[in-house]
Amino acid sequence: MLFTFLLVVHIIVATALVAIILVQRSEGGGLTSGGSPGGLMSARGAADFLTRTTAILAGVFVLLSIALAALASVERAPSTIDTSLVGKTAAPASAPAPAPVSDDPLAAAAAQGGGIASNGAAPQ
Structure with missing residues (x-):
């Protein structure tokens, strides 16, 4: 229930954000512009209002997304x-499979655990 309510509010905020962004003029500096003593009725005051509204709606949009x-x-x-x-x-491990029968005497010796002794001589 809460999720559905927040989802509807999120859609309304997203729609309002798109509308506010589309109303703004494409020129004008955006974040680089300073304050204007003209008030709300001037073109500069309206631009400041739209910029503030965009920032507030964007913040609400991000918070709603996280929520x-x-x-x-x-x-x-x-x-x-x-x-x-x-x-x-x-399953318990079974005994190791027997080594395949081979005509190679070295392979048979390796399968039986034999090999070269530490002094370099073959085991006997």
């Missing part, structure tokens, strides 16, 4: 933990 993401993650969290696999163990 909606947090609510979505909480509502989608599993309420129970699946314990169907607890206690099942893997």
Whole structure:
């Protein structure tokens, strides 16, 4: 219920933000312009009002986006933990498979654990 309400507010804020941005003039400096003593009725005052409104709506949009993401993650969290696999163990390891029969005497010696001794001589 809260999620739906915030989603509707988010859509309204996004629509208002798009409308405010489209109303603004494309020239005028944006963030680089300074304050004007002319007041709200002048062109400069209207531009300042639109700039402030854009900043406020953008901030509300970001906060609503974060809130909606947090609510979505909480509502989608599993309420129970699946314990169907607890206690099942893997099959016990069987004895190692015998080495394949080969005509190569070195392969047969390696399979039996033989090899070259530390002094360089072959085992006997």
